[in-house]
């Protein structure tokens with residue numbers, strides 16, 4: 379049986395004789411694993427269309443629940459993504475997350491759109507890795523049915539609380555500071571107003587508006603810790619690509635003060651002794 383679908387290659391596994399097994403996130407059939415013959419036999423444009431993180435139109439042949447790529451034509455190639463190791467590592471993590479959360483054998487257009495938009499904004503330097511990571515994690519979980527309930531306090535229903543809320547990553551709920559009392563409840567994470575607003579935006583906004591919010595670089599890093607903690611709680615396991623992404627990101631962050639110190643210093647008021 380022949381199937382036509384548009385999809386993004388999110389993982390590739392090299393098999394013997396240069397044959398590959400691709401994981402493709404498609405609009406019509408969700409996740410598809412498809413074999414593709416040796417690149418040497420395929421020729422240039424077809425080889426490019428089946429490359430990792432390429433969005434292509436595929437003609438697949440299915441035989442006893444096994445797919446193979448019959449032909450493919452690239453729609454969008456994210457060339458410059460590969461120039462940046464951090465972005466590539468984040469894309470790999472996003473791929474593993476999609477493999478965990480996206481459906482198989484059913485429509486997955488929203489997942490695909492989220493992934494493609496994220497790659498585009500990363501590649502074009504329109505959003506940073508620190509912006510995309512928490513957004514992708516939380517939105518992906520929401521699409522897959524793990525949406526936390528952030529509408530209001532789980533006890534009294536309070537929506538707006540000047541003193542902030544506590545987030546429970548296991549239950550996916552929030553508690554206002556009045557209900558929580560003086561001591562932070564066990565297993566909870568305190569949320570600032572900005573963090574809660576960003577999380578609400580990510581899960582409740584329309585897909586064409588989800589990338590439209592602003593937060594400081596430090597704020598995004600903290601948000602990323604919270605969304606990741608929630609994600610790992612919900613999945614009940616860690617992901618190898620996430621560990622790799624962190625090792626790269628931590629290296630960059632540790633080098634940043636050195637890089638900054640090489641820039642000409644701006645005059646700053648000295649503290650009085």
Ligand SMILES: [Zn+2]
Nearest residue numbers: 531534554557
């Ligand atoms: Zn309350």
